[in-house]
Amino acid sequence: MFNIQQEKQAIEERISPILKEIDKIAELNQAKVLQAFKENRVSDSDFNETTGYGYDDYGRDKLEAVVANAFGAEDSLMRPQIISGTHAISLSLFGLLRPNDHLIYLTGKPYDTLEKIIGEKKDRSGSLFDLDIRTDYIPLLNEKGIDWQQFEETLSDNTKVIAIQRSKGYADRPSFDMEQLEYMINKIRSIRKDLIVFVDNCYGEFVEEKEPTDVGADIMAGSLIKNPGGGLARTGGYIAGTKDLIDQVANQLTAPGIGKEIGPNLGLLREFYQGFFIAPHVVSEALKGSIFTSAILSEAGFNTSPSYNEKRTDLIQSVTFETAEEMVEFCQAIQHQSPINSHVTPYPASMPGYESDVIMAAGTFVQGASLELTADGPIRPPYTAYIQGGIIYTHVKLAIIEALKMIKS
Secondary structure, three states, X not given: OOOHHHHHHHXXXXXHHHHHHHHHHHHHHHHHHXXXXXXXXXXXXXXXXXXXXXXXXXXXXXHHHHHHHHOXXXXXXXXXXXXXXXXXXXXXXXXXXXXXXXXXXXXXXOXXXXXXXXXXXXXXXXXXXXXXXXXXXXXXXXXXXXOHHHHHHHOOOOEEEEEEEOOOOOOOOOOOOHHHHHHHHHHHHHHOOOOEEEEEOXXXXXXXXXXXXXXXXXXXXXXXXXXXXXXXXXXXXXXXXXXXXXXXXXXXXXXXXXXXXXXXXOOOHHHHHHHHHXXXXXXXXXHHHHHHHHHHHHHOOOEEEOOOOOOOOOOOEEEEOOOHHHHHHHHHHHHOOOOOOOOOOOOOEOOOOOOOOEEEEOOOOOOOOOOOOEEEEEOOOOOEEEEEOOOOHHHHHXXXXXXXXXXXX
């Protein structure tokens, strides 16, 4: 008989050394962020609101210098006008690519939400395909193996951007850590030096000591309602990289010739600054929750990935169920242990950008914020739910334990 309380105590003792290592990484990242604030002489006057065009928004410009410094990049965009991770990725790709250019996704097919951005035959919706930009995917040889032979065979004279998705998203594979990313980037450079390496960094910020731009990526992107917003940002996204590439993307965000010069902060700068400052700590809380979740669900008989003692490079914790009904019941249980809308019961439904119906438990203060505790996934075999976030470790423990009680009853 599975005794939840007894298992909880045993698991907390077992994972204690791992949680201490997370604290060490959080301290290193906190020092890096603090130094970026100090070097840029952030002041309370930098929180002033701008509206309209947003000309001469010194607080916005300084924030983007802070982000660039902390991420080891030359420049960045961090704007409320970037509304999601998908939007940040889309902006990057449309900013970097031109008609007849060729994009290669090195790590297999990306998130479902990018399929419409990349496009396909007969697509005239403004996709990359619609602009005569061709995309190829390099399927992984196994869970993590890059097929370098197929990559070289797929390269053409028009190949311009190589995209890497750091997190597994809804794919059935582990995520790629910084050591693996650095190897990929160096390998790409050894094959062709002129290629632009773009990294989708969603869910990965501050999980490890380094970011993709620290290990050679030309440009990366992510969402502020994930890791770097620290649970405070109500919207927004960021793109960081070399100055020339950020200038190109900024022209896509606003208009050619205008670029970074406009974009009102709409009174959101204080929460952007503060969210980014506390992000290393909040990310560490979410990581601790993921490790506890993996350990206790595994003990309860569920298939979890990654396991509690595997190296972490993002916030995503997956758990696989035998049936769609069991998966739905688990996500509903997480919703009932959320601070917001705990009285609501989610059901699978169609969502923009996804081919399958999706169940989404998201009782969050910010709509869609996956730094807060969520559980979701497409209803398709192998019926895997993806548990993300948790701005307070103790909340994650409480929610998972109560969810276990509900589905074990």
